[in-house]
Amino acid sequence: GQQRYDYDYDDEGAEEGDDGGDGSGGGGGCCGGSPIPSHNPPGFANPETRAGIVSKVLFLWITPLLRTGKQRPLEFDDLQELETMDQSAFNGRLVRRAWAEELRATGHANNEDGATPVTQPGILRTLLIRGYGQRMAMMALFRLCFIGLKYAQPMAMNSLVKAAGDDDSGGDWQTMLSYAFAIFVLNMAQSLISSTYSYQMQRLATNQRLGLMHELFLKGMRLSSASRSKIGIGAIVSHMQIDCDNVSSGAQVVNNVWGIPIQLCTALVLLYDQLGVAAFTGLGVMILLAPLHFTIIRWQKKNRKRVMKARDSRVKFLSELLQVSERCCERVSE
Numbered sequence: 106g107q108q109r110y111d112y113d114y115d116d117e118g119a120e121e122g123d124d125g126g127d128g129s130g131g132g133g134g135c136c137g138g139s140p141i142p143s144h145n146p147p148g149f150a151n152p153e154t155r156a157g158i159v160s161k162v163l164f165l166w167i168t169p170l171l172r173t174g175k176q177r178p179l180e181f182d183d184l185q186e187l188e189t190m191d192q193s194a195f196n197g198r199l200v201r202r203a204w205a206e207e208l209r210a211t212g213h214a215n216n217e218d219g220a221t222p223v224t225q226p227g228i229l230r231t232l233l234i235r236g237y238g239q240r241m242a243m244m245a246l247f248r249l250c251f252i253g254l255k256y257a258q259p260m261a262m263n264s265l266v267k268a269a270g271d272d273d274s275g276g277d278w279q280t281m282l283s284y285a286f287a288i289f290v291l292n293m294a295q296s297l298i299s300s301t302y303s304y305q306m307q308r309l310a311t312n313q314r315l316g317l318m319h320e321l322f323l324k325g326m327r328l329s330s331a332s333r334s335k336i337g338i339g340a341i342v343s344h345m346q347i348d349c350d351n352v353s354s355g356a357q358v359v360n361n362v363w364g365i366p367i368q369l370c371t372a373l374v375l376l377y378d379q380l381g382v383a384a385f386t387g388l389g390v391m392i393l394l395a396p397l398h399f400t401i402i403r404w405q406k407k408n409r410k411r412v413m414k415a416r417d418s419r420v421k422f423l424s425e426l427l428q429v430s431e432r433c434c435e436r437v438s439e
Contacts (some may be wrong), residue, residue, distance in 0.1 A: 121133045151185040196312045197319030203236035232313050240309050246362045247302040254295040256371050261287045314353035323344050340417050
C-alpha cells in the first residue's frame with residue numbers, strides 16, 4: 106500500500122501570520138487569528154527588535170535585564186515580549202506551510218489517483234530549505250567568514266615571525282606593528298562572529314523545535330480517542346520531546362557537513378607548507394581511528410532506540426494505571 110501524508114493547511118491563515126509586515130500576525134493563537142496577550146506594561150517590547158547592529162553584536166540590548174536580575178530576583182513581568190519569529194504559533198504556521206509545499210513538490214498532496222510520488226518528503230529538507238532557508242543561508246555565510254578569519258590569524262602570525270627574523274631589513278618595526286594590529290583585528294572579528302553565529306544558530310534550532318512541537322501538539326489534539334490509544338501517549342510525548350530535539354540538533358550542525366572538510370583541508374595545506382610530509386601524520390591517525398568512531402556511534406544509536414522504547418512503554422503503563430485508578434475512585438465514590 107502507498108503511504109499517504111494527510112495535513113490540514115490553511116493558506117490564508119498561514120500567510121496572515123507569516124507575511125505581516127508589522128509583526129502582529131505572527132503572535133496569533135494556535136491556529137492563527139487572535140494575538141497573544143501581553144502581561145507587560147504598554148511599550149515594553151523586546152529591546153532586541155529596536156537594537157542597532159553594534160548593540161546586537163555586543164549583546165548590549167540585554168544589559169538592562171541583567172542589571173535588574175543583579176539587583177533582585179527576576180519576575181515574570183520583568184521579561185520582555187518574545188519577537189514574532191520566536192513565538193511558537195508563528196513557527197508552527199511556518200512549518201505547516203513548508204510541509205505543505207514539500208508534499209506538493211514530492212507529489213503527495215491530494216494524490217487521489219494513485220500515481221507514484223516523485224520522492225519521499227523529508228523533514229530536514231522542509232526545515233532547512235522551505236521553512237528556514239534564508240536564515241540557514243545567512244548562518245552558512247557566518248560560518249564561512251568564521252573559517253576564513255580562523256585561518257587568517259596564523260597566516261598573519263607567520264608573516265610577523267618572518268618579518269621579525271628578516272636579516273636584511275633587521276626587522277622593520279612598522280611592518281611588524283601592522284602585522285600585530287592585523288592579528289588583533291582578526292582575533293576580535295573572529296570572537297564577535299563566533300558569538301553571533303552561536304547565538305543565532307541556537308535561536309534558529311529553538312525556532313525549528315518550537316514549530317515541530319506546535320504542529321505535533323495540534324495533531325495530537327485532533328486525534329480521536331481510539332487513534333490516541335492506539336498510538337499511545339508515550340509515543341506522542343517522545344515525538345514532541347526527543348524527536349523534535351534530534352531534528353533541530355541535526356539542523357544545528359548541518360554547517361559542519363561542509364565546514365569541517367574545508368577546515369581540515371585548509372589546516373593540512375598550512376601544515377604542509379611548514380612541516381612537509383609530516384603534516385599528514387594526524388590525518389593518518391584520524392583514518393585509523395575512524396572504524397572505532399563509527400562503531401561507538403552505531404552502538405549509541407542502538408542504545409538510544411532501546412531507551413526510547415522503554416520510555417514509551419513506561420509512559421503507556423503509567424497512563425493506563427492512572428486511568429484505572431481514576432475509574433476505581435469514581436466507583437468508590439458512587
